[in-house]
Amino acid sequence: MNKKHFKSGRMNALVTVKEYGLLCKNPAGSQLGCAWISEEAFDRLERLVLESYRAGKDTDALELMTVSSRKGIGKVICAKNYVGIMAMPDGTQIEILPKLYNREDESSVAKTQRIFIHMLKVIKDIPNKPFSQTGLGSDKSHLLEVFIRMFIAEAAGLVKRGLKSDYRQHRDNEFVYKGKLQVAQHIKFNAAHKERFYMEFDEFSLNRPENRLMKMTIEWLMRISSNANNRKELYRLLALFDQIESSIDPDQDWASVSVDRSMRDYETIMKWCRLFLSGQSFTPFKGDFQAYALLFPMEKVYERYVATLLKKGLSHLQVQVKTQDRTYQLFHKPARFHLKPDIVVQWRNGVVVLDTKWKLLSSRPDYGISQSDMYQAYAYGKKYEASHVYLLYPWIPTASEIDQPVVFESGDGVKVKIIFLDLNQGELCIRALSEELISMIEV
Numbered sequence: 067m068n069k070k071h072f073k074s075g076r077m078n079a080l081v082t083v084k085e086y087g088l089l090c091k092n093p094a095g096s097q098l099g100c101a102w103i104s105e106e107a108f109d110r111l112e113r114l115v116l117e118s119y120r121a122g123k124d125t126d127a128l129e130l131m132t133v134s135s136r137k138g139i140g141k142v143i144c145a146k147n148y149v150g151i152m153a154m155p156d157g158t159q160i161e162i163l164p165k166l167y168n169r170e171d172e173s174s175v176a177k178t179q180r181i182f183i184h185m186l187k188v189i190k191d192i193p194n195k196p197f198s199q200t201g202l203g204s205d206k207s208h209l210l211e212v213f214i215r216m217f218i219a220e221a222a223g224l225v226k227r228g229l230k231s232d233y234r235q236h237r238d239n240e241f242v243y244k245g246k247l248q249v250a251q252h253i254k255f256n257a258a259h260k261e262r263f264y265m266e267f268d269e270f271s272l273n274r275p276e277n278r279l280m281k282m283t284i285e286w287l288m289r290i291s292s293n294a295n296n297r298k299e300l301y302r303l304l305a306l307f308d309q310i311e312s313s314i315d316p317d318q319d320w321a322s323v324s325v326d327r328s329m330r331d332y333e334t335i336m337k338w339c340r341l342f343l344s345g346q347s348f349t350p351f352k353g354d355f356q357a358y359a360l361l362f363p364m365e366k367v368y369e370r371y372v373a374t375l376l377k378k379g380l381s382h383l384q385v386q387v388k389t390q391d392r393t394y395q396l397f398h399k400p401a402r403f404h405l406k407p408d409i410v411v412q413w414r415n416g417v418v419v420l421d422t423k424w425k426l427l428s429s430r431p432d433y434g435i436s437q438s439d440m441y442q443a444y445a446y447g448k449k450y451e452a453s454h455v456y457l458l459y460p461w462i463p464t465a466s467e468i469d470q471p472v473v474f475e476s477g478d479g480v481k482v483k484i485i486f487l488d489l490n491q492g493e494l495c496i497r498a499l500s501e502e503l504i505s506m507i508e509v
Contacts, residue, residue: 079104079158080208080292082175085149085165085364088142095139107158111143130361147424149182150361151210153290161208164364165426167463168490179209181489182367189370191362193220193337210360211293217338218299221280224335225306230328232274237266273310275319276332282313283339290358316343365424369408372422372458375493376409379500383507385413394449407446413507419446420456427459433472433484440474440482447480453506454481456499461488 081101083089090100091108103111115131130148135141145162152160164182166173173181186192192213237251246266256262284307288300313319323336341360370389377387391410396403409420421443428434435457443455465486472484487495 079107080161081158082161082163082208083145084163084178085145085147087145087162088136089145089160090136090139090142092140095136095142098136098139100136100139100142101160103158103160104154104156106156107154107160108141108143110154110156111152111160112141115143147364148361149364149367150359151208151213152361153210153358159208159210159292161210162361163209166489167461168488173490177490179212181492183209183212185367185371185489185492186362188374189367191367192216192341193334211291211296213341213360214287214291214293214296214300217283217287217335217342218296218303220335220338221284221303222299224331225303227331229272229277229310230274230332231272232324271309274324275313275322276324276329276336277307277310278313279316279319279323279339279343280335281307281310282316283342285312286342365422368424368460369422371492372420372487372496373409375496376411376420376500376503379497380411380503380507383413383504385411385507387411396445396449405445405449407450410450411503411507416506417450417452418454418456418503418506419443419450419452420458421446422458425459426462427486428462428464433464435484443482444476444480447476447482452480454483456483456485458485458487458499461486461490461495 081089081103083101088095088100089103089108089111090096091103091105092100093102096102111131112133115133130146132144132146133141134144145160149162149164151162154160163175163178166178166181168177183192193216281304284300284304288297288304291297291300320340324332373387373389380387388410389408390406392404392406393410394405395401396405407419408422411418411420421439423439425436439457443457446452447455468486474482474484476482485499487499489495
């Protein structure tokens with residue numbers, strides 16, 4: 067990603083959509099449930115999807131966005147399974163949020179943001195330290211500004227504790243003789259300047275790789291932030307880095323970042339710098355498309371969130387909790403088609419398989435559960451000889467009408483239980499699931 071292509075100053079447009087929401091460039095589309103963005107931003111996004119498709123990245127492209135048309139609107143782009151923020155060169159910012167429900171209705175934007183950020187913290191995809199949203203106006207701020215605020219809070223704390231200095235090699239023409247004389251350079255530059263000495267010496271300086279990367283990150287965030295308070299705080303931070311150069315060779319600086327115990331205070335801020343400077347960590351797209359994206363595959367976030375909390379809930383027991391287990395294949399001769407359940411809980415006398423499904427079910431017969439999900443669950447039950455297979459779906463309003471457990475029994479030993487996890491109360495729900503598993507383990 068070439069950051070020079072982005073306009074400096076404030077971003078001029080923010081649109082928020084939830085998963086499977088539609089983007090359009092026709093103003094009339096806003097009356098029909100589409101999010102209207104500039105024609106330039108829309109055309110760039112369309113090229114992103116089409117170019118990725120032609121480059122053989124069709125699966126990844128279709129997981130993020132698809133292009134189609136709607137009557138009365140024209141072309142639309144559907145945001146799909148990646149959640150986060152995209153900043154376009156023309157100033158448009160597109161925030162994509164997960165589709166979540168609470169007990170009354172679809173969760174508000176602010177509440178969905180809080181839940182999503184909490185999930186990221188649990189799985190440690192963003193540095194996990196407490197922060198204050200003071201000054202952000204959390205009901206109006208989008209994910210990128212929240213992430214920037216978290217970076218500012220961490221950087222300001224580090225500056226307050228004191229930036230680290232280090233010895234670095236310095237070469238220059240000096241008026242004072244110190245260090246080691248560089249004879250060849252001294253003759254070249256000082257034949258007519260007897261008062262000078264071309265010297266090499268070690269200098270104790272703040273201009274170390276970690277601080278250069280921090281300054282580079284601050285300068286970049288000043289260009290993409292649209293929040294007045296964030297920009298004000300970033301200017302203040304930048305002034306404190308006046309004696310430090312911005313990184314001109316990030317790859318070299320990253321290779322030189324110290325990981326010793328004396329630099330432990332820098333661990334979190336370096337994670338933030340890497341997150342912001344990479345611009346490609348979470349999106350599958352390659353090529354010359356100029357956009358800044360922090361995008362997370364929601365099905366992976368959900369899977370890791372559940373697994374992390376489940377491991378925590380069972381940590382006091384003598385059990386083995388494995389994720390993405392590849393012990394079994396569907397066929398032995400020839401050995402083909404690995405089974406890869408999300409979570410396998412195994413103890414001395416039994417095993418339970420759990421698979422997360424980031425899909426919103428419905429009130430249709432069998433709740434809209436797909437046959438492929440049930441075939442997969444059946445295969446897990448057979449191969450692992452599991453006492454139960456759990457399919458974990460996000461909660462939907464119709465789930466409140468279910469007054470008894472949803473369990474499917476095959477008649478030949480496989481029992482599949484459907485669980486609806488309310489992510490508004492995510493930790494409580496997974497704690498209840500952990501307790502259910504504990505009751506099986508302790509029998």
